[in-house]
Amino acid sequence: MGRMKFDDSLEKPDFSKAMLLRIYRYFLPYWKQTLVVLAILILTSLLGLLPPLLIQQIVDHALPGKDLRMLLFLVTASLGATVASGLLGVLQSYLNSFISQNIVYDMKNQMYRHLQDMPLQFFSNVKQGEVITRMTSDISGIQGVFSGTIVNFASNLLVLISTAVTLFLMNWKLALVSVLVVPLFVAPTRKMGSVRWKLAKQTQEKISEQNHIIEETLSLSGYMLMKLFTREDTEQSRFREVSLATTRLQIRESMAGRWFMMLVSTFASIGPMLIYLYGGFLFIQGEITVGAIIAFVALLGRLYSPVGQLTNLYVDIKRSVALFERIFDYFDMEPQIVDNPNAVPLNDANSGIEFQNVSFAYQQGKPALRDISFKAEPGTMTALVGPSGAGKTTITNLIPRLYEPDSGSIRIGSADITSLTLKSLRSNIGLVTQDTYLFNGTIRENLLYAVGETDENKMIEACKAAYIHDFIMELPDGYDTIVGNRGIKLSGGEKQRISIARVLLKNPSIIIMDEATSSLDTVSEYYVQEAMAVLLSNKTSLVIAHRLSTILAADNILVVSDGKVVEEGKHEQLLEKNGVYKDLYDKQFGKKALA
Numbered sequence: 001m002g003r004m005k006f007d008d009s010l011e012k013p014d015f016s017k018a019m020l021l022r023i024y025r026y027f028l029p030y031w032k033q034t035l036v037v038l039a040i041l042i043l044t045s046l047l048g049l050l051p052p053l054l055i056q057q058i059v060d061h062a063l064p065g066k067d068l069r070m071l072l073f074l075v076t077a078s079l080g081a082t083v084a085s086g087l088l089g090v091l092q093s094y095l096n097s098f099i100s101q102n103i104v105y106d107m108k109n110q111m112y113r114h115l116q117d118m119p120l121q122f123f124s125n126v127k128q129g130e131v132i133t134r135m136t137s138d139i140s141g142i143q144g145v146f147s148g149t150i151v152n153f154a155s156n157l158l159v160l161i162s163t164a165v166t167l168f169l170m171n172w173k174l175a176l177v178s179v180l181v182v183p184l185f186v187a188p189t190r191k192m193g194s195v196r197w198k199l200a201k202q203t204q205e206k207i208s209e210q211n212h213i214i215e216e217t218l219s220l221s222g223y224m225l226m227k228l229f230t231r232e233d234t235e236q237s238r239f240r241e242v243s244l245a246t247t248r249l250q251i252r253e254s255m256a257g258r259w260f261m262m263l264v265s266t267f268a269s270i271g272p273m274l275i276y277l278y279g280g281f282l283f284i285q286g287e288i289t290v291g292a293i294i295a296f297v298a299l300l301g302r303l304y305s306p307v308g309q310l311t312n313l314y315v316d317i318k319r320s321v322a323l324f325e326r327i328f329d330y331f332d333m334e335p336q337i338v339d340n341p342n343a344v345p346l347n348d349a350n351s352g353i354e355f356q357n358v359s360f361a362y363q364q365g366k367p368a369l370r371d372i373s374f375k376a377e378p379g380t381m382t383a384l385v386g387p388s389g390a391g392k393t394t395i396t397n398l399i400p401r402l403y404e405p406d407s408g409s410i411r412i413g414s415a416d417i418t419s420l421t422l423k424s425l426r427s428n429i430g431l432v433t434q435d436t437y438l439f440n441g442t443i444r445e446n447l448l449y450a451v452g453e454t455d456e457n458k459m460i461e462a463c464k465a466a467y468i469h470d471f472i473m474e475l476p477d478g479y480d481t482i483v484g485n486r487g488i489k490l491s492g493g494e495k496q497r498i499s500i501a502r503v504l505l506k507n508p509s510i511i512i513m514d515e516a517t518s519s520l521d522t523v524s525e526y527y528v529q530e531a532m533a534v535l536l537s538n539k540t541s542l543v544i545a546h547r548l549s550t551i552l553a554a555d556n557i558l559v560v561s562d563g564k565v566v567e568e569g570k571h572e573q574l575l576e577k578n579g580v581y582k583d584l585y586d587k588q589f590g591k592k593a594l595a
């Protein structure tokens with residue numbers, strides 16, 4: 001315990017001018033408050049000098065002169081200085097907190113907005129929980145940078161300078177003696193700080209690992225996976241292992257340098273002894289007074305403590321700059337899909353969709369779509385069929401610009417979608433995905449997410465059209481029923497109908513639908529089909545179709561295979577071709593159709 005391994009090879013933080021300027025910019029709006037804090041720090045460092053100096057006067061003048069009035073005055077003045085210093089400290093705490101919390105507030109809002117503009121790809125790649133860590137602990141850690149690092153630095157420096165100057169003015173020989181001890185504890189304090197920082201970093205990593213396990217296994221889907229594969233014991237031992245490592249690290253961290261601390265306090269106490277010894281000698285020589293020796297010893301604390309803290313400051317600054325670096329890493333990721341400078345709103349959304357030679361790859365060298373061209377006429381339904389992984393979802397994701405094609409263009413009417421404002425484009429598109437995402441709130445809240453506010457009648461109308469109103473009314477709390485995490489309290493068909501109602505409320509001209517593959521019972525399926533029919537009527541729609549009835553109702557069918565449109569036409573025409581479609585049809589629907 002308390003063993004230390006010292007490693008000087010800590011990676012250097014980025015102290016570049018650009019970095020510091022960037023950090024400085026966050027503090028700039030609060031420069032007035034910062035100036036007040038600085039003024040308070042100067043005042044308190046001076047006020048702190050008063051009590052020892054007043055004690056000197058008491059010992060040298062008030063007591064030997066038996067001057068009661070002078071004694072009272074000096075004691076009151078000393079008390080006054082302490083009280084004033086305390087009051088200023090309160091104001092300073094408020095300002096510290098005001099400045100740092102406001103910077104955190106500014107940063108969090110900026111980061112939230114920034115992350116909203118990140119492409120879908122970012123959220124597919126980022127580790128679970130990572131965004132939350134950056135948003136919460138990293139940004140919140142910034143508050144410590146001002147109230148901790150910066151204020152500490154300024155305050156310690158001011159106390160150190162003011163005390164050193166006072167000591168040297170009082171008696172330069174004695175001051176020199178007190179400074180002699182300083183190097184004795186600077187080196188150990190430095191070492192201790194670095195070791196602590198290393199251990200703290202390791203602990204932080206272990207804690208992140210622990211959080212990751214918790215998030216992975218105690219979230220809804222993770223929990224189901226763990227239960228169904230009976231992995232409880234394995235997960236438990238994985239968790240226990242990481243927890244044990246964390247616990248050990250934390251014990252080591254709290255013990256790190258305890259031996260050194262002991263040494264340091266011993267060294268620090270050598271200072272006063274030296275002062276008594278050498279000061280006593282000077283007193284005997286008649287060079288200084290008893291009061292001066294007492295004041296000197298009292299002031300020593302104000303000299304040693306800031307030296308110790310300033311020695312450790314490098315670690316604090318490093319931690320702070322590392323925090324900023326982590327946050328700036330996120331800010332430096334450019335949102336790739338943004339409005340064109342000359343973007344215009346979409347005028348007529350119901351004018352058909354056209355893909356012209358569109359190619360796209362999620363990863364370089366692995367094309368997901370190759371030279372896709374097709375036209376979805378206004379007011380018609382286009383069905384996308386094809387084997388799993390063929391690229392159907394990718395095609396639909398390109399229309400609301402969740403991803404950008406690598407080449408080719410997508411048009412709505414005559415407008416290239418990149419020339420349109422994202423807001424107008426997306427507000428004209430209704431997306432019904434396979435795994436309907438409902439957040440943990442009431443059915444009403446989930447429905448109104450589409451439009452913000454609407455009157456009750458419109459909402460009920462949409463639910464009736466989506467064949468879900470009667471079901472909702474049968475629930476004990478009706479529209480105020482809580483749906484649970486991701487809507488777990490509802491069946492797949494019910495969730496899909498709610499999401500259809502949500503899109504109906506939005507009433508967009510273009511509908512993109514990924515039909516659920518999960519088989520619903522006949523009644524549920526019937527209702528979903530009916531709801532879909534309402535949703536799709538008179539709209540330009542693209543449906544990833546898994547049901548024969550949908551395929552038969554489609555005005556045009558695109559057969560997608562290996563990132564290409566390999567066949568196109570109506571059901572009968574495609575069957576006649578005796579190609580990929582026929583093959584798919586036989587495999588997927590042949591038996592069902594016969595039945």
Ligand SMILES: Nc1ncnc2c1ncn2[C@@H]1O[C@H](COP(=O)(O)OP(=O)(O)OP(=O)(O)O)[C@@H](O)[C@H]1O
Pocket residue numbers: 121124362363368386387388389390391392393394395
């Ligand atoms: N976010 C992603 N990052 C990298 N590759 C992806 C991503 N999403 C899909 N892919 C890959 O792109 C290809 C096309 O996927 P897509 O989801 O479009 O297929 P699909 O036809 O919709 O399949 P399914 O019917 O199974 O949903 C697949 O090979 C898939 O592995």
